[in-house]
Amino acid sequence: MKAYLLTKTGKPEVLKISNIDKPTPREDEVLIRSEAIGINYAEILSRKGQYQWAPDKPYIPGMEAYGEVIALGSKVTTHKVGDKVICGGQFGSYGEFFCTKEWLAFPGIQGFSAEENAALLVNFMTAWVALVKLGRLNEGEQILIHAGAGGVGSAAIKLGNAMGCKVYATAGSDEKVKLMKELGADIPINYRTQDFVKVLNGHGVESVDFVLEVVGGEVFKKSINLLHPFGRLVVAGYASIPYKKWNPFTWWPTWRDAPKAQIMDMAKKSIGIFATHIGYLTGREQVAKQVVREMYDFVAEHKLKPLVGKTFAFDQMAEAHAYMESRKSVGKIIVKF
Numbered sequence: 507m508k509a510y511l512l513t514k515t516g517k518p519e520v521l522k523i524s525n526i527d528k529p530t531p532r533e534d535e536v537l538i539r540s541e542a543i544g545i546n547y548a549e550i551l552s553r554k555g556q557y558q559w560a561p562d563k564p565y566i567p568g569m570e571a572y573g574e575v576i577a578l579g580s581k582v583t584t585h586k587v588g589d590k591v592i593c594g595g596q597f598g599s600y601g602e603f604f605c606t607k608e609w610l611a612f613p614g615i616q617g618f619s620a621e622e623n624a625a626l627l628v629n630f631m632t633a634w635v636a637l638v639k640l641g642r643l644n645e646g647e648q649i650l651i652h653a654g655a656g657g658v659g660s661a662a663i664k665l666g667n668a669m670g671c672k673v674y675a676t677a678g679s680d681e682k683v684k685l686m687k688e689l690g691a692d693i694p695i696n697y698r699t700q701d702f703v704k705v706l707n708g709h710g711v712e713s714v715d716f717v718l719e720v721v722g723g724e725v726f727k728k729s730i731n732l733l734h735p736f737g738r739l740v741v742a743g744y745a746s747i748p749y750k751k752w753n754p755f756t757w758w759p760t761w762r763d764a765p766k767a768q769i770m771d772m773a774k775k776s777i778g779i780f781a782t783h784i785g786y787l788t789g790r791e792q793v794a795k796q797v798v799r800e801m802y803d804f805v806a807e808h809k810l811k812p813l814v815g816k817t818f819a820f821d822q823m824a825e826a827h828a829y830m831e832s833r834k835s836v837g838k839i840i841v842k843f
């Protein structure tokens with residue numbers, strides 16, 4: 507099969523198609539023929555050698571895909587050949603075929619395109635875990651979403667809106683501000699041209715109940731200060747952290763800018779700081795199934811759909827990565843067969 511086998515880290519051009527053997531499902535796995543692959547920021551970090559959960563090279567990157575089940579392991583009981591499924595995993599989806607444990611293959615959603623099905627799992631699960639499982643949002647609460655025009659951010663705006671929260675969101679351009687407004691943000695902010703705290707204060711918002719933080723550095727510090735008592739902040743990423751293990755010049759700024767929690771300060775303000783990495787769900791069957799079920803039900807009840815920003819062809823993986831890295835991308839980037 508054709509797949510992107512990562513043999514060295516570096517710029518997007520290191521992503522090259524190889525011809526390798528089609529995988530064979532183990533007894534508890536399904537094999538799918540992919541129709542669309544969802545691209546994630548973690549895969550950019552992984553390609554650059556900055557992702558701590560990446561396996562040893564060579565490996566096929568990619569955490570999610572949508573496609574048709576074409577073969578079953580001997581002990582698989584929950585799927586049949588021909589099922590359309592959304593699959594998750596820590597790596598392995600950047601290929602024509604993808605093997606995953608049967609319980610990590612969830613039913614495709616009828617009425618969603620192949621792209622929308624491939625865009626759902628990682629982004630909506632991350633936003634769901636942050637907003638609901640850790641943030642425990644209540645209707646009417648005020649929430650701030652950073653990188654609000656991106657894959658996770660746009661999912662969080664949609665979910666927060668559907669939960670009846672007041673949604674404030676930041677992003678890095680006026681086009682993204684317009685989009686966040688369309689997605690349902692009550693106060694969308696271009697943080698490159700305006701200080702997001704001042705903008706919120708200008709709207710009479712002195713503090714918020716919840717922040718979804720994926721940037722790090724000053725954004726993290728300012729966001730902590732925005733929380734009012736019983737406020738919750740969930741760290742789901744740190745896109746601005748420059749850490750490169752092999753480059754000592756990045757070690758000090760990384761230490762300085764990495765989000766840190768001071769328990770005494772948290773106690774003084776009575777706030778909660780949480781962090782999540784949904785990759786842990788790939789090793790927790792019961793928890794994962796429960797969380798996916800809750801998220802699926804909510805998405806169906808509120809008729810939500812992921813925002814697909816741009817679709818690339820399978821041989822354009824390097825372009826897809828470069829585009830996401832350019833920070834011009836909005837919503838989910840998809841690679842489609």
Ligand SMILES: NC(=O)c1ccc[n+]([C@@H]2O[C@H](COP(=O)([O-])OP(=O)(O)OC[C@H]3O[C@@H](n4cnc5c(N)ncnc54)[C@H](OP(=O)(O)O)[C@@H]3O)[C@@H](O)[C@H]2O)c1
Nearest residue numbers: 546547656657658677678720742743745746782783784833
């Ligand atoms: N914890 C988890 O399990 C989990 C799962 C999925 C994703 N994530 C994290 O969630 C974040 C969003 O992921 P995504 O896949 O949906 O990507 P994305 O939001 O579609 O793209 C990343 C965005 O991050 C923003 N950003 C802010 N500062 C940045 C910087 N210094 N360098 C690069 N980008 C910067 C950019 O938007 P602006 O320029 O508009 O700010 C950029 O478009 C990432 O940090 C990712 O690692 C975490």
